[in-house]
Structure formats: C-alpha cells, structure tokens
Amino acid sequence: MPQKADDRRSFLHIRALMATTSEGLIAVGPDGDVRVFNETAEELLGVPRSRVHGKLYTSLKQPKVEAAVERLLRPKARKEPIAVRLTLGDRVIAATVAPYDCSGRRAAVVTLRDDTALEAYRKRAEAILASTGDGLIVFDPEEAITYINPAATMLAGLKPSKLLGKRTPLWEMLSMMPEDSFSPAIDGSQVREVRIEEPEHRIMDVRTDPVLDDKGGYLGYVATLHDVTAEREVGQMKNEFVSTVSHELRTPLTSIKGYIDLILDGEAGEINEIQREFLSIVKQNSDRLVELINDMLDISRIESGRIHLKIQPLDMCDLIAGAVDTFQAVSDQSGHKLLPKAPHDLPKAAGDRDRVGQVLMNFISNAIKYSPEGGSVTVKAKQEGDMVVVAITDQGIGIAKEDQAKLFTKFYRVDSSLTREIGGTGLGLSICKSIIELLGGKVGVKSSAGKGSTFWFSLPVASKDLVRTPDVEGPAAAGGTVLVVDRDPEIANLVETYLVKQGYDVVKAHNATEALEKAIEVRPRVITLDVMLDDGDGFDLLQKLKDTPETSEIPVLVLSIVCDEGRSCRLGAADYLEKPIDKARLTTIIDDLVGSVASPVVLVVDDDRNIVDLLCRNLKAKGYSVAAAYNGAEAMAALRKKHPDLILLDLQMPVMDGYQVIEKVKTDPATKDIPIVVMTAHQIDRSRIDILGLAQQKVDKPFSAEELARRVESLLENMLEES
Incomplete structure (x- = not known):
C-alpha cells in the first residue's frame, strides 16, 4: 500500500507539470496503463482523455507509438529515446518515446509536437533544392552525406541510396586525386574545376562552403556542383575563332610590314619625302594593327591557359637599359626625358625575358604617351624583401582614384579627351597584370588626378638553383649559311633580304621534302622553319631534322603564325618567333644561334x-x-x-x-x-x-x-x- 501511495503522488505531480506544457504528453506506467494524457495530447491525436486514461497504452490506436512503448517497457531494453513521425490527416506529428524510472520500475513518457508547419517548410525547401540546376551535396562534420539533390545525382551519376548516411570524401566521390581534396572546415570556401567522364563527359566547378551554427561551431559543409561544360566549349570556340582570325591576318601583315620596312630602309632605291611620309603612315598603322592582333592573341592564350613562359634569371638593369634605348628616339622627338635608376647590385629576378620586356615596354610607352612634352619619365628598380620592384613614374594627367581599381581589367580605358585622342584597345594593362601574376608577382598604380602616375610591378628574386647556370653568350656571328623554310615565297624572300644584309648566305625551301634534302646537302648553320607547310606538318619536319644524324645538331628557329612554342621546344627547336617577323629580333636570334654553334x-x-x-x-x-x-x-x-x-x-x-x-x-x-x-x-x-x-x-x-x-x-x- 505505501508503494502505491508513493506512485500516485508521483504521477499527480507529473500530471500537474504536464498540464502546463505546450507539447502533448502521455505517461505510461510500468504496467502499461496510461496515467497521464494532457489536453494538448487530446487535441493532437483527436482522442478524448476518457477513452485512454487508466487503460492500456494500446488504446491510443497509434501502432508506431505503441510499438515504441512496448520496446522500452521490456526489462532489458535500451534507454535511448525512440523518435517516430505520425501523419494524421493534414497534420504531421513528431513523437518521442523515452524511458524513465518509476520507483525502480521502467515506465515511458511520450511527447508529441505539431510539425505540420515545419514539414511544409522542409518540403518547400526540398522542392527548391530539387529544382536548382546546380548539384548540392550536404556533409556532416564526419563527412557523412546527409543530403543529395537530384541535380547532383544527374551531373555526377551519384546514387543517394548507396551514399546517404555513409562517410564518403568528396574527392573520392568525384574521382578526384586525394591531393585535390577540399578542407572546408579549415580553409573556408574553395572552388576546384573537376572533369568527370561518367555518366558523360562534364566539366564542373565544385565549390565547398562550411556550415556553421550561430556560435561559429562547425556543422559540416555543402558542396555545390556547377556544370560549366557548355561555357568552356563556348570559350574554347571563341579562343579558336580569335586565334584563326588573328593568324589569317598575320600572314599578309608579315609581307606588308616587312616590305614597307625595306622600302623605308632604301632597299628599293631612294624615295622622296612625300613618299616617306605616306609610307610612314602605312607603317604606323600596320604596327598598330599588329599590336591589336598580338593583344587579342595574348588575351586568348591567357584565358585558355596556353601562354608559354620560360622562367630564367633576369638582369633588370639590362632590361631597363634596353627598353630606355628602344624609346630614346621617340622620347627625343617628343621632348621627354627618360631617366633609368637601378642599383648595380640589384639581384636578378625570376621571369620570362620577352614577357617581362613586354610589360616594361608597355608601361614606359604609356608613360610617354600620357606625359606633356618636355616632361620626364623615371624608371626605377629596387629590391623589397624577396621581390624586385620596377616602378615607372610620369608627369602626366594622373588617374582619378575611382578609375584606378578598374585600370587592369579588360577593355577598360579612362574616359578623357586625351585617352580618346591616343586610342587603344584597353587590353594592354590587363595582359600585363596576367603575365606578372603568372610569374608570381603583382602590379599596381599610385596616382592622383593632375599629378602624374607611378605604375609598378614586382617579380620574385631568382633562386640560387635558377641562377646557378651562367648565361651563355657566344662570340659574334661570322656569317654562314641559313636555310629558310617557308611555304610563302614572298615571306621567304623577305627573310632572305634581312639575313643577306646581315652577312649571311641564304638557301630557301618551300616544302618539307625539299627542306630536309637541302638541310642534309648544305648543312646550314641555322634553319628557320615555318610549321605551316603544304606537303606536311612543320612539326613533323622538325622531328625528322632532330632524328637525322646529319642535321640533328643544327639549331632550328621556328617562325610561324601558329602559337605553339611549347611543342616547338619539346621537339628540339632552339627558339621561336611569331609572325609578323620583327627584323631586329630575327637577326639577333640568328646571330646568337650561329654564335652558340661556333662556341665550344x-x-x-x-x-x-x-x-x-x-x-x-x-x-x-x-x-x-x-x-x-x-x-x-x-x-x-x-x-x-x-x-x-x-x-x-x-x-x-x-x-x-x-x-x-x-x-x-x-x-x-x-x-x-x-x-x-x-x-x-x-x-x-x-x-x-x-x-x-x-x-x-x-x-x-x-x-x-x-x-x-x-x-x-x-x-x-x-x-x-x-x-
């Protein structure tokens, strides 16, 4: 009797507490009788209290709840709560059945919560996630998958039934290499490009973002799969179109530019001042057209990742001196003063000589263009930590602060009367930025309107491993025979004219068969090779030249409208020069190659x-x-x-x-x-x-x-x- 009195007092106390809660509560005694059934439980289950109170729990007529209660009332049952969901008409009820101790005996408490609104929100959220075109995969902190939307299933061929609830690293799921795996918990948001072949070839940008609670606690991460296959294909088509158009323009421009230079140099006889003036206008505009084509090709190469860089130690003092010499005539004519300032103990920088020279020339050219007549342009170089910094300062119109952030973006030009008068594509600075960043450096500008500008770029100091092999310069060339291979007779004649004037003998060939025969017969000091030949691929000819004992040691200079410097070098080319041909660059390379052959x-x-x-x-x-x-x-x-x-x-x-x-x-x-x-x-x-x-x-x-x-x-x- 005392035991039953204690039990009754305990349940009366519990029932008083339960009556005040917003959740439905049902207490089931050790014998299975329903001892508490509050008003919220009545309302949620739609069952009057009188029908179940004091009766066995089976009177609830809810099989899922009854099964859970039965399991927990067993003497050796586990103590973990059991969660079940009930669908009662339009209502969704979340029920949790938990054990509790009733005077040393096992009893059960059932809590009921109306999840109808929450379930509607969940379904709406799932519908939204299911309708997005991007794949979504949700991971918990242990990298077990908790959600996969239909787009991820379609894009990556994933099977939710085999993956949900299992610990599967993202890199393994997408057939990535382990070293490409993501660490969103540590590194925050990340993006990788991933290529998959199953169920079909796709290129995807995969982004991971950590999921954090309101206190910054890590809850897992979400991976977003964005299909960029079509975008990449369109980009590739655009690059190929730009490349094709540019290459088609390069061939006639090579002849136009080359023969104008020869006429201006007096190779076709004396010309009067009016003829020189007219030809100079043609030359100036052909040079602008070449510059435009080169800019278009550079942008295309950079965007497609096909730009070829030869990293070597660079003496920036020599590069600056060469650039200043190049612009000296222009600056003298315009009344500008070019002032190079670089310490002689400046360490060598690591970079591509031609590309860094391109950046330097661009910055100096702009400084001269935008400076008033009689102004000075200063070119300084110094070491800052492990970087070599080059700065070009002018006394020009300056740049407003709001324009500075946009200067290095494609096609952007400051809107002013002077910039409209000078012209340009707005690509030069963007190309310079991309080149320097690919070389591990940075670019920037310091300026204020009306007070001039300082454009600067930095490059890493060359490491000892890079510097350890000294630069080699052979003795000056002493003439010799050069074999010129080009399918276009006019361009071959142009190259011949350049080289004969430099003291070389020239033999010409216009196809691969003739070229190989003459190379074996003549044994030239150097071969210039156009890779676009009528009877075969010039790269195949280059391979044959390197495989043939009689010609394997002859340096080959590739001259082409097709930009494939990397392939040329892999096949053994000594150097590479794009058309239209720069006469000074051509003769310099030929002299160096002949000199290197002559030098043991x-x-x-x-x-x-x-x-x-x-x-x-x-x-x-x-x-x-x-x-x-x-x-x-x-x-x-x-x-x-x-x-x-x-x-x-x-x-x-x-x-x-x-x-x-x-x-x-x-x-x-x-x-x-x-x-x-x-x-x-x-x-x-x-x-x-x-x-x-x-x-x-x-x-x-x-x-x-x-x-x-x-x-x-x-x-x-x-x-x-x-x-």
Whole structure:
C-alpha cells in the first residue's frame, strides 16, 4: 500500500507539470496503463482523455507509438529515446518515446509536437533544392552525406541510396586525386574545376562552403556542383575563332610590314619625302594593327591557359637599359626625358625575358604617351624583401582614384579627351597584370588626378638553383649559311633580304621534302622553319631534322603564325618567333644561334659551387659556352640534353662520383669521344686507375682558373687539328 501511495503522488505531480506544457504528453506506467494524457495530447491525436486514461497504452490506436512503448517497457531494453513521425490527416506529428524510472520500475513518457508547419517548410525547401540546376551535396562534420539533390545525382551519376548516411570524401566521390581534396572546415570556401567522364563527359566547378551554427561551431559543409561544360566549349570556340582570325591576318601583315620596312630602309632605291611620309603612315598603322592582333592573341592564350613562359634569371638593369634605348628616339622627338635608376647590385629576378620586356615596354610607352612634352619619365628598380620592384613614374594627367581599381581589367580605358585622342584597345594593362601574376608577382598604380602616375610591378628574386647556370653568350656571328623554310615565297624572300644584309648566305625551301634534302646537302648553320607547310606538318619536319644524324645538331628557329612554342621546344627547336617577323629580333636570334654553334661547349662538374661559378665565369670570358652540374647524376642529365665538346670533372662528389661518370661516358657510343679533364684534390683510388685512364688529362687542386682555361683551350685546339 505505501508503494502505491508513493506512485500516485508521483504521477499527480507529473500530471500537474504536464498540464502546463505546450507539447502533448502521455505517461505510461510500468504496467502499461496510461496515467497521464494532457489536453494538448487530446487535441493532437483527436482522442478524448476518457477513452485512454487508466487503460492500456494500446488504446491510443497509434501502432508506431505503441510499438515504441512496448520496446522500452521490456526489462532489458535500451534507454535511448525512440523518435517516430505520425501523419494524421493534414497534420504531421513528431513523437518521442523515452524511458524513465518509476520507483525502480521502467515506465515511458511520450511527447508529441505539431510539425505540420515545419514539414511544409522542409518540403518547400526540398522542392527548391530539387529544382536548382546546380548539384548540392550536404556533409556532416564526419563527412557523412546527409543530403543529395537530384541535380547532383544527374551531373555526377551519384546514387543517394548507396551514399546517404555513409562517410564518403568528396574527392573520392568525384574521382578526384586525394591531393585535390577540399578542407572546408579549415580553409573556408574553395572552388576546384573537376572533369568527370561518367555518366558523360562534364566539366564542373565544385565549390565547398562550411556550415556553421550561430556560435561559429562547425556543422559540416555543402558542396555545390556547377556544370560549366557548355561555357568552356563556348570559350574554347571563341579562343579558336580569335586565334584563326588573328593568324589569317598575320600572314599578309608579315609581307606588308616587312616590305614597307625595306622600302623605308632604301632597299628599293631612294624615295622622296612625300613618299616617306605616306609610307610612314602605312607603317604606323600596320604596327598598330599588329599590336591589336598580338593583344587579342595574348588575351586568348591567357584565358585558355596556353601562354608559354620560360622562367630564367633576369638582369633588370639590362632590361631597363634596353627598353630606355628602344624609346630614346621617340622620347627625343617628343621632348621627354627618360631617366633609368637601378642599383648595380640589384639581384636578378625570376621571369620570362620577352614577357617581362613586354610589360616594361608597355608601361614606359604609356608613360610617354600620357606625359606633356618636355616632361620626364623615371624608371626605377629596387629590391623589397624577396621581390624586385620596377616602378615607372610620369608627369602626366594622373588617374582619378575611382578609375584606378578598374585600370587592369579588360577593355577598360579612362574616359578623357586625351585617352580618346591616343586610342587603344584597353587590353594592354590587363595582359600585363596576367603575365606578372603568372610569374608570381603583382602590379599596381599610385596616382592622383593632375599629378602624374607611378605604375609598378614586382617579380620574385631568382633562386640560387635558377641562377646557378651562367648565361651563355657566344662570340659574334661570322656569317654562314641559313636555310629558310617557308611555304610563302614572298615571306621567304623577305627573310632572305634581312639575313643577306646581315652577312649571311641564304638557301630557301618551300616544302618539307625539299627542306630536309637541302638541310642534309648544305648543312646550314641555322634553319628557320615555318610549321605551316603544304606537303606536311612543320612539326613533323622538325622531328625528322632532330632524328637525322646529319642535321640533328643544327639549331632550328621556328617562325610561324601558329602559337605553339611549347611543342616547338619539346621537339628540339632552339627558339621561336611569331609572325609578323620583327627584323631586329630575327637577326639577333640568328646571330646568337650561329654564335652558340661556333662556341665550344664545356660542361663543368663539381660539387663545390664556388669552383663551378669561378670556372664558368672564366670560360665564358674566353668565349666558351658553359653548362654546370653539381654531382654525377646531374652531369649525366646534362649530357642527355646537350652534347658538350669537353667535360671538366671532379672525382669526389655525392650521388654519383667522377669515376662512375667516366665509366658511363666512355661506355656510351654517343658520348665516348668527349674528352674529359679530371680535377681532384685527393689521392687517386688505385683500384680504379683503369677507369681514370680513360680521361684525357688530370689537374690537381688547388689550381688557377686562368691556367685551367688555357689547358682547356689547348686541348680543344688539338682536337680541332686532329679532326
């Protein structure tokens, strides 16, 4: 009797509390009888209290709730609450059945909540998510998938039934490489381009965003899949169209520009002042047209990721001096003063010489154009931390602050009478920005209206690994024969005229078959090659030239309207020049190539970088081409790239020592005839004296660099006499 009195008091207390709550509450005693059934429960279930109170819980007539109560009332049942959802007409009721202790016996409490509005909101949200064209995948903090919308199923071929609730990393789901995986919890929003082939080829931008609660707690992340296949295809078509149109314009422009230059240079006889004036106008406008075409092609290459950059150490003092020299005549004519200011101890920058020169020329050209007559243009360079910064300052019209942020965007031009008078496409600065950023630098401007402007760009300081191989400049060219291969006879004649004036003999060929025959027969010092030939692909001819023993060592300069510098270099081209042909650039490259052929190549191999640097400088000063390696493995790699005339070799080196190098060089038919001069400061290993005997000479350290250079010179002269 006391036990039952306690139970009754307990339930009376609970019933008083339950009557005040907004949720429906049902208490079921240890014997299964319904002891509490509040008014909200009556209203939600539509059952009068008198029909269930004091009766077994089965009188609720709700099978899901009854099953949950039955399970929890079992003596050894688990204590976790059980959630069920009830659909009663238009209503959705969320029910939770939880166990509680009733005087040492197990009882149950059922809470009921009206989720009708919440369910309607959920369905509306699901409908919205299902109707979007972008795929959505929701992950919890453990990277288990909690939601996949139909678009994600369609775009990526995902099967929700196999993925929901399972821990599946996004990179694995989209067949990405693990190193491309996302870390949204750490890194915030990220975007990757992903290509998939199943169920069909698609290109998607995949964006991940972390989901946070109101206190910043991490709840997981959402991945958005945006199909950009059509956009990429349209972009590719646009780039191909721009490239095709530009290339078609380049061919006639090459002839127009080239022959105008020849006439102005007096190659067709004397011209009077009126003729010179008219021709100068034609030249000026043809140059503008070439500049426009080049800008269009550069934008196309940058957008498609096809721009080719050759990173090398750059002496910015030399680049600035060259740019100032180029503009000197223009500045003298307009009354401008060009003032270069760069310290002689400025470290080398890492960049592409031609592209950085393009940026520098663009900035200086703009500074002259927008400065008043008699004004000065200052070109400064300095080191700031691990960057080399170049700044061009003018005394021009200046730029309003609201225009500065837009200056480096495509097609943007400051709206003023002076800019309209000067003209331009609005592409130059955008191209400059893209080039410098691809090289790891930044661009910027400091200006105020009416007070001039300073345009600047920065480049990383060249690393020691990049600087370690000294620049090689062979002796001045001494003429020789150049084979000019071009399907267009007019352009071939133009190139011939340029080169004959420079002191070269020229042989011409207009197709691949003729070119290969003449290359074998004439053995020219250099070959210029147009890759658009009538009887075959010029790249195939380049491959044949490099595979044919008689022509494999002849440098090939590719001249083409087709921009594929990367492919040209991979196939062995010595250099690349786009049409229309710049006469000064053409002759400079030809002179360098002829000079490099005439200059013997010495490979210096030593693990002491100071010795390598010393020897390279001395040999370069003597007119030799030099290459450097710092252990035996690097030496063998260098041999595969370029066949030297002589090797200076240290014996004691890491990775692969000098004895091993000698053995490999002398047992390889391709390198066995290369003379080797051994440099050593150690006792020679007598057990390997036979290998050492394969070397031509031995020099003991320490030695004089000048003495060693004389020894090299003597050895190479003897080789030439013997041959």
